Amino acid sequence: xxxxxxxxxxxxxELPKNLSAxxxxxxxxxxxxxxxxxxxxxATCGYPPGDLLYFELFISQLENALHDxxxxxxxxxxxxxxxxxxxxxxxxxxxxxxxxQLVGYHDKILLPSYDVFDERRYFxxxxxxxxxxxxxxxxxxxICEDIWLHxxxxxxxxxxxxxxxxxxxxxxxxxxxISASPYHVAKAKFRYDIACQVAKTLDCPAVLCNQVGGxxxxxxxxxxxxxxxxxRLIGQAASFEEDIVVVDTNSSxxxxxxxxxxxxxxxxxxxxxxxxxxxxxxxxxKACIGLSGGVDSALVACLAKKAIGSNNVLAxxxxxxxxxxxxxxxxxxxxDNLNIEYREIPIEEPFTAMLNILSPHFEGKPFDTTEENLQxxxxxxxxxxxxxxxxxxxxxxxxxxxxxxxxxxxxGDMCGGVSVINDLTKQQVYLLCHYINRDKSVIPQSIxxxxxxxxLREGQLDSDSLPPYDVIDNILEGFVLKQMSxxxxxxxxxxxxxxxxxxxxxxxxxxxxxxxxxxGFRVSDKAFSIGRRFPIAxxxxxx
Numbered sequence: 001x002x003x004x005x006x007x008x009x010x011x012x013x014e015l016p017k018n019l020s021a022x023x024x025x026x027x028x029x030x031x032x033x034x035x036x037x038x039x040x041x042x043a044t045c046g047y048p049p050g051d052l053l054y055f056e057l058f059i060s061q062l063e064n065a066l067h068d069x070x071x072x073x074x075x076x077x078x079x080x081x082x083x084x085x086x087x088x089x090x091x092x093x094x095x096x097x098x099x100x101q102l103v104g105y106h107d108k109i110l111l112p113s114y115d116v117f118d119e120r121r122y123f124x125x126x127x128x129x130x131x132x133x134x135x136x137x138x139x140x141x142x143i144c145e146d147i148w149l150h151x152x153x154x155x156x157x158x159x160x161x162x163x164x165x166x167x168x169x170x171x172x173x174x175x176x177x178i179s180a181s182p183y184h185v186a187k188a189k190f191r192y193d194i195a196c197q198v199a200k201t202l203d204c205p206a207v208l209c210n211q212v213g214g215x216x217x218x219x220x221x222x223x224x225x226x227x228x229x230x231x232r233l234i235g236q237a238a239s240f241e242e243d244i245v246v247v248d249t250n251s252s253x254x255x256x257x258x259x260x261x262x263x264x265x266x267x268x269x270x271x272x273x274x275x276x277x278x279x280x281x282x283x284x285x286k287a288c289i290g291l292s293g294g295v296d297s298a299l300v301a302c303l304a305k306k307a308i309g310s311n312n313v314l315a316x317x318x319x320x321x322x323x324x325x326x327x328x329x330x331x332x333x334x335x336d337n338l339n340i341e342y343r344e345i346p347i348e349e350p351f352t353a354m355l356n357i358l359s360p361h362f363e364g365k366p367f368d369t370t371e372e373n374l375q376x377x378x379x380x381x382x383x384x385x386x387x388x389x390x391x392x393x394x395x396x397x398x399x400x401x402x403x404x405x406x407x408x409x410x411x412g413d414m415c416g417g418v419s420v421i422n423d424l425t426k427q428q429v430y431l432l433c434h435y436i437n438r439d440k441s442v443i444p445q446s447i448x449x450x451x452x453x454x455x456l457r458e459g460q461l462d463s464d465s466l467p468p469y470d471v472i473d474n475i476l477e478g479f480v481l482k483q484m485s486x487x488x489x490x491x492x493x494x495x496x497x498x499x500x501x502x503x504x505x506x507x508x509x510x511x512x513x514x515x516x517x518x519x520g521f522r523v524s525d526k527a528f529s530i531g532r533r534f535p536i537a538x539x540x541x542x543x
Contacts, residue, residue, distance in 0.1 A: 001135050001174060004029040004037040005245045007222045007237045009213030011281050012046035013058075019044065019065045022080060023072045025244055030076050032246055035135040040178055040211035041081040041108075041144050042092065044069075047180030047211055048218070049083070053122045059085050066095055066102070073097040077134045079141055081178050089124040094141050094178055096132050103132070108143040109163050110155075116182060116218060116522065116531040129166040140172035140202070144179040150201065151194030164198050172204055174249055180211040180220060183270055184525045185263060188223040188239065196231030204229050205249040212242055214277030217519050217530040219270050240269040264435035267428065267523055268303070271420060274521040275307035278418055279393065288392035290379050290413070291315035291335065291342070293327030294452065297397040298334050298443050299429055300420045302436050304395060305338045313340040314392055318347050318379045322455050326446060333444045347378045354378070372456035376412025384415060393417040396518050401426040401469055403517065403528055404476050405503060406510030407454075407462070414517050422520030423527040425476065426452070426469035467499055475503045479542060481526045486543040504542045512536045 006025040010018040022039060029037040041047055044065045045058075052058050066082050078097040083090060084105065092108040107126025111119040131138045142163060149155045150164040167175070175198060181191055191208065199206040205228050212222030224237040226247040233255050235247035261269065279285065287304045291297050304313045315338075317331045328344075335342035354374050362370070383394045396416030398408045400423050408414050421429060433443050452462040452469070466472060478489040489500050511534050520529035 001036060001137050001249050002032075002034045003207055003226065003247050003249065004032065004034040005207060005209045005224045005226065005235070005237055005243075005247065006037055006039050007209060007212050007224045007243045007245070008040060008043060009220075009242045009277070010040075010043055010046035010211065011213075012049055012215055013052055015045060015061050015065050018046060019068055022069055026069070026072045026076060026078060028244065029246075030074070034076065034246055036077045036079065036139075036176075038176055038178055038207060038209045039078070039080040040209055041094075041180040042083060043080050043178075043211070044082040046215060047081075047220075048118075048215070053083060053090060059083065059090070069095070070097050070100055070102050074100050079176055079178060081143065081180075083123075090122055091126060092119060092123045092143060093126075094143055094176075096134075096141060098134070104130075106130070106141040106143065108146060109161070110145040110149060110159050112145045112148075112158070114158065115525075129163050129170070131167070131170050131172050134174075137173040138170070140167045140170065140175045142167075142175065142177045144177065144181055147175075147177050147198045148194060151197040164201055168202055172202055174204055175199065175202055175206040177206065177208045179208060182522065183219040183221040184523055185266060187525075188221060191223070192225060192227075195225070195227060199227055199229050199231055202229075205234065207247065207249070212240065212273075214274040214521070215281070216278075217522050217527070219274045219521055219523065221270065239266075240273045262435075264431050267424070268432055268435055270523055271303050271432075271521060272307045275303055275395075275418075275420060278521075279308050282393075282417075284391070284393040284417070286312045286314065286390070286392045288314045288316065288383055288386050288390075288394050289397065290383055291317050291331045292397075292455070293317070293323075293330040293334075293447065295429055295433060295443075295447055296399055296402075296421060298330075298447050299433055299436070300395050300397045301334060301338060301340065302433075302442060303420055305340055310339040313338070314386065314390075315340050315342045316383065316386065317342070317344045318382055319344065320347050320351060320375050320455070322375075322457055322460070324455060326450065327455060330444050330447050334442075334447070337442050337444075345382055347375060347382070350378050351375055367457065372454070373409045373412055375456050376409035376454075380409075380412045380415040387417070395420050396422070396520075398422055398517075399424050399426055399429050400524075400528065401472050401476060403514055404480065404510070405466060405472060405506040406513055407466060408513065410513050410516060414513065416518045419518045419520035419529070422517065422529055423523045425473040427473050467503070471495060471499065472503055475500055476507070479504050479507060480528075480532070481524065486541075501541075501543070508534075508538075508541065 093105040109126045113120040146163045207226045209224045211220040223239045226234040237243040237245045315335045394416040396419040402408045478484040
């Protein structure tokens with residue numbers, strides 16, 4: 001069967017725009033003499049729609065959109081994701097439309113309510129695993145999670161049935177899976193491996209159509225594909241961009257799956273897409289960044305320039321009495337290399353004024369993090385003033401390692417409309433910077449080689465307060481991503497127990513800071529910005 005995989009980038013709630021894209025794809029498929037076109041999960045409204053699903057008007061508008069899709073599906077079969085209400089209950093559904101006739105629905109059976117997902121909050125699970133006859137083929141239609149239990153035994157704790165095993169008894173000719181499967185590193189390969197297991201179990205080709213685009217903290221990579229019954233690729237869509245691919249499930253031209261991106265390119269392209277879509281879907285056009293001459297703000301500036309263009313990025317350097325000549329030079333050089341607007345606004349005057357105001361109240365107390373944080377908060381006020389006056393969206397530049405340990409200033413460098421690299425460890429920050437410099441030195445080499453420093457006091461280095469970042473990042477991976485205890489981390493990595501205890505304590509006690517941070521983009525399978533739910537007022541310490 002000739003199948004069009006329509007990997008679209010919907011905007012949540014912008015139903016007319018989403019509908020227009022769906023109809024245009026159907027018209028294109030018809031011209032290409034395609035028999036079946038498939039769209040992602042909840043393509044009519046975008047995923048995840050969240051509490052928009054509580055509005056009856058929203059549901060009725062989805063019904064109207066589906067009616068228009070039915071009319072557009074002339075001489076073609078369409079499978080499109082939508083939400084529908086039946087008998088007072090809401091379902092996450094795939095509508096099956098054949099030649100302008102709505103012939104039925106597959107309602108999603110396995111509803112994830114873990115990690116970043118909360119589908120049981122809104123939807124009732126489907127029960128039926130019927131196949132559909134399309135162009136003489138018996139087709140099993142599934143939605144995302146419906147096939148995941150089959151390839152991920154650990155999910156058995158959440159579900160008591162496997163739809164794939166039910167479909168196996170029906171001996172389908174083709175499996176269709178429409179998805180809104182969020183990205184994290186290596187997710188495309190993981191998704192492919194699951195589909196291969198399902199295809200081999202059902203002894204039939206499989207087609208997976210995945211959503212693409214950034215929606216709030218979630219990034220969807222697309223990476224849709226079709227495989228034969230042995231798991232070999234028949235066709236593959238692009239990653240991190242809209243794409244429509246026509247595949248023939250009878251094709252003898254097959255190849256083995258190979259990741260199309262290195263890890264660093266994956267991360268880079270994911271974050272560029274996330275920034276681009278965040279601006280487009282929130283209505284902002286210009287970004288404002290505090291450019292310190294350090295590696296984190298340098299990376300954010302590069303990603304912003306790539307996502308929204310050099311004319312839309314403003315870099316503001318805000319040197320203090322502690323800022324080095326090298327940092328000021330590096331910030332200027334980076335801005336020149338990126339061809340972005342650059343302004344320098346020294347903070348000595350407001351910093352001195354604040355010290356004078358507070359000195360009677362701080363008499364007899366030494367210079368400490370109070371005065372350090374004053375500088376960061378003055379910088380945050382300047383950035384937000386530009387945002388208010390000129391309409392720039394402030395991009396926060398903190399990385400995951402800093403946010404984990406609380407090495408960031410609340411209402412200072414943590415302020416902003418979105419946090420671009422909050423799910424990148426410090427080591428990944430350097431990895432991406434070297435990737436950006438792969439052909440030429442965009443980021444000055446001096447930024448990449450100098451020891452990290454907040455430059456908030458004389459001679460300050462990050463290493464004065466923290467262990468090496470590779471140590472922090474390994475402990476972070478163990479405790480946050482793998483939920484290991486302190487003793488387990490010590491046994492695996494060989495670190496001194498006091499070091500692990502210190503970092504874990506920092507992670508736990510700084511939850512209140514992260515709760516107040518701007519939203520960030522998820523690129524790992526356990527981000528601080530979404531999916532991790534940890535109490536602030538608690539006394540457990542990981543041992």
